[in-house]
Amino acid sequence: MSLRNRRGQAALEFLTTYGWAFLVVLVMIGALAYFGVISPNKFLPERCNFQQEFFCKDFMIDTDETRFVLMNQLGSAVDTLSFDVVFPDSSTAACTVPANIGAGVARAINCTGLSNPALIQGEKVKLKFTGSYKVIGGQYDRPLNGEIFGTVQ
Numbered sequence: 259m260s261l262r263n264r265r266g267q268a269a270l271e272f273l274t275t276y277g278w279a280f281l282v283v284l285v286m287i288g289a290l291a292y293f294g295v296i297s298p299n300k301f302l303p304e305r306c307n308f309q310q311e312f313f314c315k316d317f318m319i320d321t322d323e324t325r326f327v328l329m330n331q332l333g334s335a336v337d338t339l340s341f342d343v344v345f346p347d348s349s350t351a352a353c354t355v356p357a358n359i360g361a362g363v364a365r366a367i368n369c370t371g372l373s374n375p376a377l378i379q380g381e382k383v384k385l386k387f388t389g390s391y392k393v394i395g396g397q398y399d400r401p402l403n404g405e406i407f408g409t410v411q
Contacts, residue, residue, distance in 0.1 A: 299382045308404030321377045329364035341389035346376040
């Protein structure tokens with residue numbers, strides 16, 4: 259047997275042996291992830307993000323309502339602000355918004371009546387918000403989007 263054949267055989271044996279070991283490790287990790295033992299949601303931090311025009315100061319997700327505090331960073335007052343919550347199962351619900359939010363003012367926004375199967379107490383959930391706002395004296399609605407990722411209380 260030539261030297262080239264011995265090297266090829268050694269390389270093939272190496273790949274075969276460690277390839278099976280690598281495959282077993284991948285299957286084990288997949289099984290742990292499937293059964294929820296290693297869920298990435300458990301390790302991700304809670305967050306509340308909206309467009310730069312509005313800063314989310316605080317939030318709370320409950321099984322039947324979501325509350326969050328938005329601060330107007332536009333530099334001018336907002337006359338009309340409306341939101342819809344989009345749940346993980348793509349269903350939606352409307353939110354109650356104060357009529358006027360002045361520049362630099364923070365206001366609480368309540369989204370009530372949100373009974374949804376996706377809101378399970380103790381589980382982390384991502385809620386998306388789609389809406390619009392109108393600056394006082396402005397003619398057109400501007401889009402406003404955001405998301406909250408947190409634990410359901």
